[in-house]
Amino acid sequence: MQALAVALTLVAMIVATIFLTVAKVWWFAPLASNWGSLDTLIVITFAVTGLALVGVNLFIAYSVYYHRAQKGRKAVFFVDNPRLEWGLIAATTVGIVVLLGPGLYYYAQLIRPPQNHMVVEVLTQQWLWSYRYPGKDGILGPASIKRFTPANQFGLDPQAPASQDDIPVLGGPLALPVGQPVLLRMRSNDVLHSFYVPEFRVKWDVVPGMVTELWFTPTKTGEFQVICAELCGVGHYSMVGKVVVMEPDAFQKWLSERPTVAQIFSLQVRH
Template sequence: MPTAIILLLVAVGSVLFHIVSPWWWTPIASNWSYIDHTLTATFWITGAVFFAVVAFMAYCIFRFRHVEGRKADYEPENRKLESWLTVATAIGVTAMLVPGLFVWHQFITVPAGAAQVEVMGQQWRWSYRLPGADGRLGTSDVQYISAENPLGLNPNDPNGKDDVIIDGGDLHFQIGRPIKVLLRSVDVLHNFYVPEFRAKMDMVPGSVTYFWFTPIRAGEFDVLCAELCGLAHSQMRGKVIVESAQAYNAWLAQQKTFAEMSARSRTAAAERQPDQERARPGR
């Protein structure tokens, strides 16, 4: 009896702790309340199964406890019980999977007119790229990555000349506008995650993944890497600032394009050239 009671207390306490816990989700700041609802539904289903299993264990411990003179029955199979368990398990798994499939379909179905931003992860920092005046992102490749071209943009692609580059700075979003986030990595697996947005996705080297969301609350939010990516994984952080259209456009006007960054790099290289010539032996 004491063991059965302890098991029941553990089951009830676990569920109650989760319900009244102060360590709940951060306030949502995007349109993905669907994800919160799906997680809540999953919790209730798994919580009910957990309680039922523990309660059944407690019942078995009490019901089939050792009693002097009682002989145990050998029953290797119980087809009726197995059938009920199979049906109940199938219903529970389906109830958890189906809502997630609907949400996943919405998660990757980008609405027309969504803005684009490319996020590049590398050990251990974030870089971003936005389309320029032409509204199109240029092509990129890891072979072009250098100190002067940290995102590896193709210098021969005219669509990339006006792309806006934010290397290591904060990323700004316009409140209320849908955003398609393109994700890539140049070294190992990363994961772009803003907890308040409820949206994240793995960044796989050699591939471009994506998702979309609409920021619905202005403010400053932390960017985290949600995939263990090496020694300084915990320090791979950044900031996302959601603001009005006027503030966003003012910030965007201050950013440098790929063409401007390339021109500045060439100017700096030309200025260093005479100094290098004079430093050569025999000069």
Template sequence: MMFLANLVPMPPLASQHGQDVDRLINYLHWLMLVLFIGWGAYFIYVLFRFRQTKTPKANHLGAQTNAPKVLELVVAGIETLLLLAFALPMWAKLTDPKNIPSGQAATQVRVTAEQFQWNFRYPGPDGVFGRQDISLVSPSNPLGYDESDPAAKDDITPPMGEMHVPVGKPVVVRLTSKDVIHSFKVVAFRTTQDAIPGVPATFQFTPTRVGRYMITCAQLCGNGHAKMAGYVVVDTEEDYKKWLAERSKAGVATSFE
């Protein structure tokens, strides 16, 4: 396993679950190597086995056994089993709201993608996000925040393009989009999640290393797509608190001024 990782090094890793992703990528590459060698060897065998001198006349009827059909059914059966017994239950468990840390157990962030920027919103000390309403959307309030909602009073909207999180604590991202489909991708965290207007998606990761990591948009979303970068800054607990305190002093509407 090490051999492949050394040959084609993975990008730096900065999240807890990322090891599993890397391990899966490694397994898949070994599997592909086995398939490549297997099919390559079979191809050479067939070239030799059905050479012209041995079989001068082609047999247009092909295989006369049931083996290929049976094999196809077995493969389809195994794939159905993998999907129903493993993939779907695993996905259901991962996305079950019961398994998403709530309140102070995680850093809660709302991320709203737009052409070609990333908006962030934190719930503030009360841990509750203020209301958002489509009827409040206006040029000065493009995301429809209801600032009269008591829960919104302490909400924090940092300047666009950069979000901060403390190291070692789960981060729960509630992701949506203001206009078209975007995708929140941070390679170092091994996370990719589509941002679909009207269909909020929740996902989580736990950053393991202090640093500044680029968010790239992973869905072609318009002519500014390539420049749609943002940053996740992973701070020490102390630096994060300092940043949050500065943000809440700066007020709520900083990002649209």
């Protein structure tokens, strides 16, 4: 009876797992970018790992019940089974290829932005999201952690010509025009962080000492939450920001109302 109870418990677990998956009790937030292909990749992963889960647990349930202890039955020992072993190797190989192939294909797309993209710098620090937009020249000026001060958290060189018209937005929000491919160039002032917007299907680490890049195209206007998906200290839970996707004209108006680096540093000098 114990063996039957264990086998039935495993079968019940499998049925419950399949039900919860099909019912989509835990599912993705509504898509708001071009990365719906990542949903497809995750579904493929669910299918492959789900088949493995069902197969392994049904085999265990069968083995527990069929090979249960019985009076007069003796266990049979065999050293190996080459046919079984090669079969398992082949099945595992197919599963890895099915998982890895699409993943590499989508990753190659994720790191190759289109030609007509706009660039926005993302600056992270405990526990704040900040952004910098290029000005009319379309070029972000040089920045270095060595120039960091409380008044110059981006570490900018205000004398550099390319920096003069840059538009820093300390503490956000990250404003973006709908339908425009955006390349985020991300760097950290302190520890490891991770940029994550569930509706955009994008999550990318921001690593101290290097610049990491990520691109996407917002497809819906509205406000979305950006969160840090990497434990970054005691205030990690509060590192929440906002992404505002708006119509292109509204975005240009918003951007034109922000002070440039030249204006900000000129005001600091006056005071």
